[in-house]
Amino acid sequence: MLHALWLLLAFLHGAACTKTTYLEFNVTWVNRNPDGLHERPVMGINGQWPIPALHVTKGERVVIAVSNHLGNETTSLHWHGLYMNGTSYMDGPPGIAQCEIPPGESFVYDFKIDQPGTYWFHSHTRGQYPDGLRAPLIVNDPENPSKEEVDGEIVLSFSDWYHDLMRPLLASFVSVTNPTGAEPVPKSALINDSQNVTVAIQPGKTYLIRMVNMAAFASMYVWFQGHSMRVVEVDGIYTEPTEASMLYLTAGQRYSVLITVDPSGGTNIPFVASMDEELFDDIPDDLNSNVTGWLVLDNAKELPTPSNVDTFEALDDMSLRPLDGSAALDKVDRTITLDMKMDNLGDGANYAFFNNNTYVEPTVPTLYTVMSSGQYSDNPIVYGSHTNSFVLHGNETVEIILNNNDDGKHPFHLHGHAFQVIARSEEDAGSYSEGNTLSTPAVPLKRDTVLVQPNGYAVLRFRSDNPGVWLFHCHLEWHVASGLIATFIEAPLELQKTATIPPDHYDLCARNKPPVPTLGNAAGNVDDLLDLNGEPAPPQPLPAGFTTKGIIALVISILNGLIMVGMIAWYGMLQSPATEPGAGDEDGGPEGENQPLLAGPGPGT
Numbered sequence: 001m002l003h004a005l006w007l008l009l010a011f012l013h014g015a016a017c018t019k020t021t022y023l024e025f026n027v028t029w030v031n032r033n034p035d036g037l038h039e040r041p042v043m044g045i046n047g048q049w050p051i052p053a054l055h056v057t058k059g060e061r062v063v064i065a066v067s068n069h070l071g072n073e074t075t076s077l078h079w080h081g082l083y084m085n086g087t088s089y090m091d092g093p094p095g096i097a098q099c100e101i102p103p104g105e106s107f108v109y110d111f112k113i114d115q116p117g118t119y120w121f122h123s124h125t126r127g128q129y130p131d132g133l134r135a136p137l138i139v140n141d142p143e144n145p146s147k148e149e150v151d152g153e154i155v156l157s158f159s160d161w162y163h164d165l166m167r168p169l170l171a172s173f174v175s176v177t178n179p180t181g182a183e184p185v186p187k188s189a190l191i192n193d194s195q196n197v198t199v200a201i202q203p204g205k206t207y208l209i210r211m212v213n214m215a216a217f218a219s220m221y222v223w224f225q226g227h228s229m230r231v232v233e234v235d236g237i238y239t240e241p242t243e244a245s246m247l248y249l250t251a252g253q254r255y256s257v258l259i260t261v262d263p264s265g266g267t268n269i270p271f272v273a274s275m276d277e278e279l280f281d282d283i284p285d286d287l288n289s290n291v292t293g294w295l296v297l298d299n300a301k302e303l304p305t306p307s308n309v310d311t312f313e314a315l316d317d318m319s320l321r322p323l324d325g326s327a328a329l330d331k332v333d334r335t336i337t338l339d340m341k342m343d344n345l346g347d348g349a350n351y352a353f354f355n356n357n358t359y360v361e362p363t364v365p366t367l368y369t370v371m372s373s374g375q376y377s378d379n380p381i382v383y384g385s386h387t388n389s390f391v392l393h394g395n396e397t398v399e400i401i402l403n404n405n406d407d408g409k410h411p412f413h414l415h416g417h418a419f420q421v422i423a424r425s426e427e428d429a430g431s432y433s434e435g436n437t438l439s440t441p442a443v444p445l446k447r448d449t450v451l452v453q454p455n456g457y458a459v460l461r462f463r464s465d466n467p468g469v470w471l472f473h474c475h476l477e478w479h480v481a482s483g484l485i486a487t488f489i490e491a492p493l494e495l496q497k498t499a500t501i502p503p504d505h506y507d508l509c510a511r512n513k514p515p516v517p518t519l520g521n522a523a524g525n526v527d528d529l530l531d532l533n534g535e536p537a538p539p540q541p542l543p544a545g546f547t548t549k550g551i552i553a554l555v556i557s558i559l560n561g562l563i564m565v566g567m568i569a570w571y572g573m574l575q576s577p578a579t580e581p582g583a584g585d586e587d588g589g590p591e592g593e594n595q596p597l598l599a600g601p602g603p604g605t
């Protein structure tokens with residue numbers, strides 16, 4: 001009822017000039033088996049999965065009523081790559097821009113899209129999108145610079161696929177039993193949430209192929225056998241056409257390319273997405289890291305098996321130049337240095353840190369703290385001690401120096417902006433410093449998700465011309481869970497004046513169980529905005545002297561201990577004449593099993 005009213009109001013308000021699309025998204029569980037190996041529940045929309053791509057036209061307004069019919073999980077949607085200019089409150093992340101949508105509740109996203117290109121939308125609720133709640137979002141541009149050349153358009157999504165649901169995977173990922181923070185390895189690679197997809201094409205025609213990597217974890221090498229690609233767009237930014245034989249897409253990244261088919265026809269054309277196995281701590285024997293599709297000229301002809309490629313030589317995205325020729329921003333007004341690392345906390349689990357802080361969601365969503373903290377909204381303290389919050393002034397050139405002090409690759413994504421990539425080091429280059437940097441390209445790469453190499457750095461710049469609350473985070477969903485998140489609060493005083501948060505946003509917080517406070521600082525303190533007493537915090541640091549190796553040793557000895565306990569109990573059960581199914585439940589078998597643990601038979605017993 002309430003949301004029907006909202007749709008009506010939204011309709012009356014926006015009917016004036018822009019075209020508006022109204023949609024209903026009912027989010028439910030459905031069962032699917034996309035890799036042909038294992039059927040499992042996935043999150044679909046309106047009973048559909050794969051979720052169809054959302055196609056809109058630049059300049060259009062979109063009103064989407066999302067109803068959560070999952071029954072057992074909260075949800076939310078984020079519109080990856082859209083600037084949400086003037087509508088920061090529609091960006092999606094719970095704890096930042098809104099509250100969670102609980103089961104049985106709905107929420108209306110309403111925003112205007114003024115940028116062309118290839119995007120996607122996905123749940124921004126903790127660890128959820130790899131369960132399937134994600135799809136491409138294509139913004140058609142009547143002025144697309146390639147439109148004269150293009151005969152047809154093809155959308156391809158890539159992803160990695162797990163057979164287990166994210167909830168249990170996350171529980172064992174951030175856990176004392178996984179002190180090294182080894183990420184779960186996916187089972188299969190997918191194209192279009194499927195495998196062996198075929199796309200009909202015709203000889204002599206040129207196709208615009210839009211590609212999105214919607215994976216939880218895996219980057220993809222992508223190539224079309226025997227065909228060169230001309231890259232014309234990267235993350236929504238038109239580029240000078242650039243030839244490439246292979247692309248590398250991290251989770252969150254997009255490209256569109258032109259491919260011209262030989263006028264004389266020929267064989268059907270295989271294309272392959274191959275997961276970057278360097279991301280995985282171990283390579284299980286049953287890993288299906290390659291997935292194939294075909295551009296089909298002739299249905300009667302065979303679908304050739306792709307040839308093996310010897311080395312993965314993908315285009316270096318640093319060589320891409322925005323078509324509008326935007327020069328590198330200079331005269332930096334504000335520099336933010338983020339030193340990232342992975343380490344253990346006192347609970348023995350592995351976490352991710354910026355500047356020694358792992359992100360923990362505040363009590364009050366950050367945007368609501370902006371709206372309710374008056375003049376204090378300019379003071380980063382009100383946003384909490386564990387949110388990696390930075391307050392940006394409006395209309396400044398902001399520089400992020402990101403030092404990856406970890407031996408893994410990480411793709412970083414900024415909400416609300418695309419950034420220029422001023423420098424990106426090779427692997428093992430160490431931290432950025434005046435003495436350790438590369439020269440700035442005159443016209444640098446611009447995109448919204450960038451790969452940072454192991455033990456290397458990246459330098460990013462953007463103009464703070466979009467008041468709002470914007471996350472900056474690693475797009476590996478595992479590292480979102482382990483806290484690799486920073487928050488930029490951009491021009492908060494301006495935001496207070498210009499943002500009108502629809503009342504149903506606050507209602508949603510009231511309908512959460514328990515209700516989520518929407519006033520005051522990160523701790524929900526209204527009287528003293530500088531008092532963060534009671535704010536959510538991470539586990540305590542490890543006691544001095546403890547190391548990851550120490551924890552591994554400890555875990556192994558505990559596991560050994562448990563095995564011993566299990567053996568003693570098992571032996572005990574063999575001895576007991578009364579052991580029948582059911583009987584053991586009453587005579588306290590499990591409690592009995594606990595006693596030796598308390599008595600403490602060490603691994604050496």
Ligand SMILES: *[C@@H]1O[C@H](CO)[C@@H](O)[C@H](O)[C@H]1NC(C)=O
Nearest residue numbers: 033034035036037194195196
């Ligand atoms: C795709 O084809 C391969 C090779 O024939 C097969 O092993 C696999 O099961 C197919 N995938 C699906 C989802 O049907």
Ligand SMILES: *[C@@H]1O[C@H](CO)[C@@H](O)[C@H](O)[C@H]1NC(C)=O
Nearest residue numbers: 023024025026046047067069
């Ligand atoms: C969504 O679910 C509601 C309630 O079950 C139903 O009335 C509505 O028709 C559904 N909408 C779509 C698009 O399936």
Ligand SMILES: *[C@@H]1O[C@H](CO)[C@@H](O)[C@H](O)[C@H]1NC(C)=O
Nearest residue numbers: 052053136155192197198199
């Ligand atoms: C791939 O999926 C997208 C939607 O996600 C759809 O628009 C497109 O037609 C699909 N392509 C093929 C070849 O199935």
Ligand SMILES: *[C@@H]1O[C@H](CO)[C@@H](O)[C@H](O)[C@H]1NC(C)=O
Nearest residue numbers: 029041070071072073165167
């Ligand atoms: C939620 O529901 C799905 C679909 O029925 C089920 O597979 C999943 O295990 C449930 N999750 C929890 C945490 O109970």
Ligand SMILES: *[C@@H]1O[C@H](CO)[C@@H](O)[C@H](O)[C@H]1NC(C)=O
Nearest residue numbers: 274288289290307308309310
């Ligand atoms: C996947 O493709 C690559 C490149 O052709 C090849 O080297 C690799 O052996 C393939 N992996 C499997 C499991 O087939």
Ligand SMILES: *[C@@H]1O[C@H](CO)[C@@H](O)[C@H](O)[C@H]1NC(C)=O
Nearest residue numbers: 337338339353354355356357
């Ligand atoms: C993080 O902690 C280390 C070790 O205690 C210290 O050397 C470093 O300066 C800290 N970094 C920041 C940004 O506070």
Ligand SMILES: *[C@@H]1O[C@H](CO)[C@@H](O)[C@H](O)[C@H]1NC(C)=O
Nearest residue numbers: 393394395465467491493494
């Ligand atoms: C930034 O500049 C724009 C346009 O000149 C102006 O409307 C806006 O108020 C400025 N924002 C801030 C925070 O100064």
Ligand SMILES: *[C@@H]1O[C@H](CO)[C@@H](O)[C@H](O)[C@H]1NC(C)=O
Nearest residue numbers: 083085086416417418465466
């Ligand atoms: C947001 O809109 C303002 C006003 O139209 C414009 O100056 C600014 O460049 C826009 N920012 C982004 C990131 O689109």
Ligand SMILES: [Cu+2]
Nearest residue numbers: 078080252413
């Ligand atoms: Cu994102």
